[in-house]
Amino acid sequence: MAVVALNWELGADWGHIARFLPIALGLRERGHEPVLLLRDLSRAHALFATHGIECLQAPLWLRQVTGLPAEINLTETLFRFGFLEPEGLMSNIAAWRALWKRIGAQLLVCDHAPTALLAARGLGQPTVVIGNSFAVPPLAAPLPPYRWWMAHGSQHGRLAETDRRLVYAANRALAAFGAPPLHSACDLWRVPQRYICGVPALDVYGERAGATYIGAINQPDAGEPPRWPEGEGPKLFAYLKPSYRHFDAALDALAAAPARVLAYAPGVPAATEHRHRGRVVFSPRPLRMAEVCAQADLGLCHAGGTTELLLHAGKPVLLLPMQMEQTMTARRAEATGACLHQPMNGDADALRERVNRLVTDPALARAARCTADEQPPRKSGLDMLLQGCCEALGPG
Structure with a gap:
């Protein structure tokens, strides 16, 4: 038996922590002991306590870094998490190493955990990198720009200087x-086993030759069963956050659409829910996405992990990104022909037109079915990752 540390440092929402549960259970089935070091423990008890899986607080960079321009690639994003300050990095490296020593970790699995990857250098412990395509960047120096759809000739010097810093x-x-140095920022992720929890078509950096794509790892069977509105029209599932800048406009567009809308909008104001009663059914709790995706005809979300779930089921999606990673995903998804994309700075008035097209354009549904046919079976990706972890540990 080996102790396996599952490390999560950056990012938010359910994606990272939900991915860890099937991995942890799979490792346990293979005779190993998973211990989770998590950025956010607020949901850990609800998700892991019944399984008896230990969860600890991961070391984090909390001090706000000011005076930086808007970041143009992942390297510059890391500047906001201590990667400009050697002494701060030393503190976090020491903290990661102390935690791993305390739990007796023999394998490190890192999901969007760049400082953990830095701390792992020179330890001699096998390390596995996992995550969505954003969190597992290409091994390119310098790391590529976020806005791949724009010309970046004038920024090449900045990208190189960013890498150097x-x-x-x-x-x-x-x-x-006394750990081995980096030659480029991408060396953080340069380990023998790297698994992208996604599919090539949605890789935010574009499909990569030689990359290992294992599809999304999540819990589609967890949650409440969907209860759709009565009546006629296609079933449209919407995952909307009230913090979305056009939240009210999006709900108005959904309520006006010729569709039966089931929405999960955590924290939706009671007055908003009441205003749309009869046109939109709101679920107070997360839904069982395996059933949602099987039953829905259409989807709407913010271009996070729900995107791949819906596309894997062959359902067209309208994407409303709220930040850069989601924008990158939305543009890749739109390129498949199966999705529509409302830009972050888009006009709220355009939402009604896009929702109407989602409901009425048969070309989107055809493209979504073609995209689904290209996806790998879900179970095989998790098995591949677990097998890789066992191989990294070696015999014994």
């Missing part, structure tokens, strides 16, 4: 521990 700070921190 991160390497300088990281190597000063690594030197304090």
Whole structure:
């Protein structure tokens, strides 16, 4: 039996923590002991306590870094999490290593955990990198720009300088521990086993030769069964966050559409729910997505993990991104012909037209069915990852 540390450092929402449950249970079935080091423990008890899986707080960079321009690639995003300050990195490296030593970790699995990957250098423990395509960037120096759809000739010098600055700070921190240096930011993710929890068509950096895509790993059978509105028209599932800048406009567009709308909008104001009663059914709790995707005809979400679930089921989706990673996903998904995309800075008035097209355009449904036919079986991806973890541990 080996102790396996599952490490999550950056990101938000359910995606990372939900991915860890089937991985942890699969490792346990193979005779290993998973221990989770999590960025956010607020949902850990509800998800893991009944399984007896230990969850601990991961070391985090909490101090706000100011005075930086809007980031143009992942390297610059890491500047906001300590990668400009060697002494701060030293503190977090020491904290990660102390936690791993305390639990006796023999394998490190890192999901969007760049400082953990830095701390792992030179330890001699096998390390596996997992995550969606955004969190597992290409091994390219410098790391590619976020806005791949725009010309970046004038930014090449900035990208190179960004890479140099991160390497300088990281190597000063690594030197304090006698760990091998980075040559480029991408070396953080340069380990023998890297698994992208997604599909090539939705890779935010574009499909990569030689990459290992294993599809989404999640819990589609957890949650409440869907209860659709009565009546006629296609079934449309919407996952909407009240913090979305056009939340009210999106609900108005859904209520006006010739469709039966079931929405999960955590924290929706009671007055808003009442205003749309009779046109939109709101679920107070997360839904069983395996049933939702099987029964729905259409989807609407913010271009997070729900996107792949719906496309895997062959359902067209309207995507309403709220941040850069989601924008990158939305543009890749739109390129399949199976999705529509409302830009972050788009006009709220355009939402009604896009929702109406989602409901009425048969070309979207045809493209979605074609996209679904290209997806790998879900179970095989999890099995591949678990097998890789066992191989990384070696015999014994």
